[in-house]
Amino acid sequence: MPKRPSRARSVKKASGGRKSATVHAREHGGRVHLYVGMSLDGYIATPDGGVAWLDPYQDARAGFAPFMKTIGAAIMGRATYDWALKEGNTDFGVPAYVVTHRPFAPPSSAVVPYTGDLRDLVRQVRERHPKDIWLMGGGSVTKAFADADLIDIWSVAFVPTLLGAGLPMFPQRTPAELRLKLVKTHTYPSGVVELRYERRGSPKENR
Ligand SMILES: NC(=O)c1ccc[n+]([C@@H]2O[C@H](COP(=O)([O-])OP(=O)(O)OC[C@H]3O[C@@H](n4cnc5c(N)ncnc54)[C@H](OP(=O)(O)O)[C@@H]3O)[C@@H](O)[C@H]2O)c1
Numbered sequence: 001m002p003k004r005p006s007r008a009r010s011v012k013k014a015s016g017g018r019k020s021a022t023v024h025a026r027e028h029g030g031r032v033h034l035y036v037g038m039s040l041d042g043y044i045a046t047p048d049g050g051v052a053w054l055d056p057y058q059d060a061r062a063g064f065a066p067f068m069k070t071i072g073a074a075i076m077g078r079a080t081y082d083w084a085l086k087e088g089n090t091d092f093g094v095p096a097y098v099v100t101h102r103p104f105a106p107p108s109s110a111v112v113p114y115t116g117d118l119r120d121l122v123r124q125v126r127e128r129h130p131k132d133i134w135l136m137g138g139g140s141v142t143k144a145f146a147d148a149d150l151i152d153i154w155s156v157a158f159v160p161t162l163l164g165a166g167l168p169m170f171p172q173r174t175p176a177e178l179r180l181k182l183v184k185t186h187t188y189p190s191g192v193v194e195l196r197y198e199r200r201g202s203p204k205e206n207r
Contacts, residue, residue, distance in 0.1 A: 038156055040158060094129075
């Protein structure tokens with residue numbers, strides 16, 4: 001995989017050799033990594049929010065354990081969290097930040113409700129946790145992150161099922177071209193094809 005240009009080096013030069021905490025975090029990860037499964041017609045869930053349609057594709061979970069080794073924290077939308085809560089699963093394996101306009105009492109210190117600017121959230125998560133940040137979705141939060149150009153890595157598993165209707169992976173975004181480069185593909189026996197893209201160019205200095 002091509003190496004990203006070293007942001008640390010350019011900032012170090014600009015600050016006369018002093019490294020900011022943000023740069024320190026980026027050297028040890030800190031990339032926002034979207035990792036989701038999507039139906040061929042672009043949905044992440046059935047209209048009621050269900051994801052049981054993913055069950056026949058268990059072989060594609062093989063990539064999950066290696067992925068999690070790169071992850072220090074997760075960020076998700078309130079609807080994704082509510083769905084997980086309904087399923088009785090609030091242990092995400094890493095500290096999880098839930099983006100919401102409606103603060104709630106978390107079940108443990110590993111779940112952190114967040115209301116505010118998304119760029120600030122990413123900065124805070126980078127400072128607090130080593131490794132990359134898993135952007136879990138859903139589509140609404142992915143749209144907000146994409147609009148703010150906060151996603152570094154896009155891993156999308158295309159699932160060979162057409163749902164016909166559901167919750168979209170890509171709700172209509174504020175029009176802006178985001179150019180990506182393909183860095184990895186993996187085809188599973190069940191027909192799931194995982195594509196990994198990274199943003200083109202180095203991250204913006206203010207990210
Ligand atoms: N297939 C997959 O890999 C996959 C992955 C993840 C999720 N899912 C499924 O996707 C479904 C949820 O997706 P979704 O697109 O409907 O919802 P979502 O993105 O999980 O959550 C949307 C909610 O997040 C909050 N939010 C979004 N942007 C915000 C911002 N900028 N500031 C503050 N709060 C913000 C809002 O909550 P408030 O109500 O608080 O305003 C909004 O209603 C679930 O059924 C889940 O199971 C599937």
